[in-house]
Amino acid sequence: MKPISIIFFGxxxxxxxxxxxxxxxxxxxxxxxxxxxxxxxxxFDKEIVVAQKVWPGTALEELKLGHSIYNNQCTSCHxxxxxxxxxxxxxxxxxxxxxPRAELTAQQKxxxxxxxxxxxxxxTVAKK
Numbered sequence: 067m068k069p070i071s072i073i074f075f076g077x078x079x080x081x082x083x084x085x086x087x088x089x090x091x092x093x094x095x096x097x098x099x100x101x102x103x104x105x106x107x108x109x110f111d112k113e114i115v116v117a118q119k120v121w122p123g124t125a126l127e128e129l130k131l132g133h134s135i136y137n138n139q140c141t142s143c144h145x146x147x148x149x150x151x152x153x154x155x156x157x158x159x160x161x162x163x164x165x166p167r168a169e170l171t172a173q174q175k176x177x178x179x180x181x182x183x184x185x186x187x188x189x190t191v192a193k194k
Contacts, residue, residue: 112188132181139168150190
């Protein structure tokens, strides 16, 4: 590979990686970047029951924050995955791996973990 090609490749790689790096530092959820058409209502009835069994004292606001992080920050670089398609161990690995890239605080990471694992548990259909 020619030196110019290597330099160009390195610059392109750095630019690509820095593009996906989140610049959000707030501990509160950001508003969706695109306007929402029509009413959006997300019920956390099943998820809060699961979350409070695993993490007693979990507040509804934590699940809402986790939901917002998943739908805004996680999807800023890639599509959202169907949460029930992965096992808990896989989600824990992905959250640990991606949280630094998304620059999540410990509070945000915990909220995301609670949301994803509670949603997964509440919405996974048992296989017979």
